[in-house]
Amino acid sequence: MDTLSGSEDAYKALVDNAPEGWLLGLLAFAVLEQERIEWMRHVETRSGCLxxxxxxxxxxxxxxxxxxxxxxxxxxGVLNGYSEDVSRSIDESYRASIRDGVVVAEIRSSNRFWPKFVANVAAGVVGAAIFSVLLVLIVLVAVRDPSPVGLIKHAQEAQSER
Incomplete structure (x- = not known):
């Protein structure tokens, strides 16, 4: 389109026939219309009427x-600047949420210290008790001398007493 005859032609050229997309075309049309409004204000200030x-x-x-x-x-340029601002804002809020999540998780895990400590102490006591019982059983078996020779002697003594 070589010449424009009005805002309809400008709209067709910038929005309807825009290869870049309708959003960029609408913004370009708004820029052109802003220039027209500024020109109309200039004419009004010089001549006293629109x-x-x-x-x-x-x-x-x-x-x-x-x-x-x-x-x-x-x-x-305006759309690129806006997209950079939005991207920066999203990045900052995402980083802040991650940072806050890590801090909150660490605080929560530190509040679980005492329950974990008590559970670990209880597990240690139970383990020590089991070890002590096994040690006593081993000592009893070792003192009674359960060797095959000792068992045979014990069996012969029991038969001879009968």
């Missing part, structure tokens, strides 16, 4: 193709 619709059409017709390209470039 420009007529014919003057507005003339303004659109005087806009070169580079005005559309400039509006697209401005819109692209």
């Amino acid at each position: 420009p007529t619709s014919e003057q507005v059409c003339n303004w659109y017709e005087q806009q070169p193709v580079s005005a559309l390209n400039r509006a697209r470039s401005t819109a692209e």
Whole structure:
């Protein structure tokens, strides 16, 4: 499209026929419309009244193709800056949530010290008791001399007493 005759043509060129996508096109159209509004305010301050619709059409017709390209470039820069800000914000909040989660987990695990300590002491006492019982059994068996020779002697003595 070589010339624009109004905002409808600008909308078609920037939004409807935009290869970049409708969001970038809408933002570029808003940039172009902002320029038109600034021009209308300038005319109003100089002449004391708003420009007529014919003057507005003339303004659109005087806009070169580079005005559309400039509006697209401005819109692209704004969208890129916005996406970087959003990305940075998400990264910061994600890092903060991870950091807070680690801190909270450490605090919670430190509150579990005493139950773990008591359980470990109880397990140690039970283990020591089992070891002591096994040690006493070994001593009793060793003192009674359960060797085969001792068993045979004990059996012969028991038979001879009968």
